[in-house]
Amino acid sequence: MTEIINPSLDLFAEIERLKREQNAVILAHYYQEPDIQDIADVLGDSLALARKAQDTDADVIVLCGVHFMAETAKILNPTKKVVVPDMNAGCSLADSCKPEDLAKLKAENPKHVVVSYVNTTAAVKALSDYCCTSSNATAVVASIPKDKPIIFAPDVNLGRYVQEQTGRDMLLWQGTCVVHETFNEKYVLDLLAKNPRSELIAHPECEPPILRHAHFIGSTKKLLDYTKSSAATVFVVATESGILHAMRKGAPEKTFFEAAPSRDKDPTCGCSTCPYMKLNTLEKVFLCLRDLKPEVVLDEQLRLAALRPIERMVAIG
Numbered sequence: 001m002t003e004i005i006n007p008s009l010d011l012f013a014e015i016e017r018l019k020r021e022q023n024a025v026i027l028a029h030y031y032q033e034p035d036i037q038d039i040a041d042v043l044g045d046s047l048a049l050a051r052k053a054q055d056t057d058a059d060v061i062v063l064c065g066v067h068f069m070a071e072t073a074k075i076l077n078p079t080k081k082v083v084v085p086d087m088n089a090g091c092s093l094a095d096s097c098k099p100e101d102l103a104k105l106k107a108e109n110p111k112h113v114v115v116s117y118v119n120t121t122a123a124v125k126a127l128s129d130y131c132c133t134s135s136n137a138t139a140v141v142a143s144i145p146k147d148k149p150i151i152f153a154p155d156v157n158l159g160r161y162v163q164e165q166t167g168r169d170m171l172l173w174q175g176t177c178v179v180h181e182t183f184n185e186k187y188v189l190d191l192l193a194k195n196p197r198s199e200l201i202a203h204p205e206c207e208p209p210i211l212r213h214a215h216f217i218g219s220t221k222k223l224l225d226y227t228k229s230s231a232a233t234v235f236v237v238a239t240e241s242g243i244l245h246a247m248r249k250g251a252p253e254k255t256f257f258e259a260a261p262s263r264d265k266d267p268t269c270g271c272s273t274c275p276y277m278k279l280n281t282l283e284k285v286f287l288c289l290r291d292l293k294p295e296v297v298l299d300e301q302l303r304l305a306a307l308r309p310i311e312r313m314v315a316i317g
């Protein structure tokens with residue numbers, strides 16, 4: 001059970017103090033709640049957080065995201081203590097791909113190169129030739145010799161999108177993200193019709209009926225950059241709702257709509273809110289900095305097996 005924190009405590013000041021005392025760095029994903037984004041030393045997508053985790057001089061990495069991101073940080077920088085606000089912050093994609101099932105598919109297709117999305121467990125990464133994020137998935141697949149067929153796991157929508165971009169022979173795992181698979185085409189079209197000058201921008205984890213209508217498709221970071229550089233001033237955003245905080249800060253004069261009601265606006269829907277990402281709270285960040293737990297610990301053999309595909313991911317794109 002999470003400890004009850006004294007409500008008079010200034011958590012922002014306490015976190016700053018503890019960060020200095022522990023020589024810690026806070027790395028936060030764009031899907032975290034706004035307060036966590038605002039106290040982060042580095043705010044980024046999976047690829048940026050992995051690169052920062054690899055380079056940091058801090059003794060402690062507080063990874064405010066989901067478990068596979070913290071595991072990736074530990075794999076890349078094993079001498080650091082890696083802690084997470086909530087150990088239960090998982091991911092539907094990581095859950096969909098069990099290492100024993102991927103091992104079986106590999107054995108049935110021995111000529112295939114295995115590319116796994118970073119949203120997987122260390123055990124699945126250890127079975128992979130390459131990892132990728134949505135930022136560099138197309139570049140990673142394009143870097144593989146053209147005569148090699150590819151197993152792409154676990155996101156079927158990202159896999160299909162990369163397959164269309166590269167024309168490669170790809171066997172797609174059938175995993176999905178609980179957020180991106182639930183956007184509704186009719187809801188999105190109604191929203192676009194009500195805001196005639198708006199543009200739909202979508203993450204490639206969305207299903208084809210959504211991607212078909214998108215003016216721009218890109219990873220979380222690419223969507224964010226697009227909202228700053230585009231001449232458009234109104235956007236319907238088909239990805240996790242947390243990114244709207246960074247979009248509004250980056251282009252305060254522009255208007256952003258979620259492509260589905262988020263959980264705080266409609267508790268019966270929550271289509272654009274990741275239930276895993278939102279397990280993390282400012283209180284839990286404070287507690288994990290104070291107590292330096294829960295800590296991500298990895299078997300060294302497993303870590304080494306997962307390192308090579310992650311290093312390839314970090315180097316590409």
Ligand code: SF4
Pocket residue numbers: 031066090091092093094119177178179180240274275276277
């Ligand atoms: S938004 Fe989707 S892919 Fe990202 S952590 Fe949540 S369930 Fe996983």
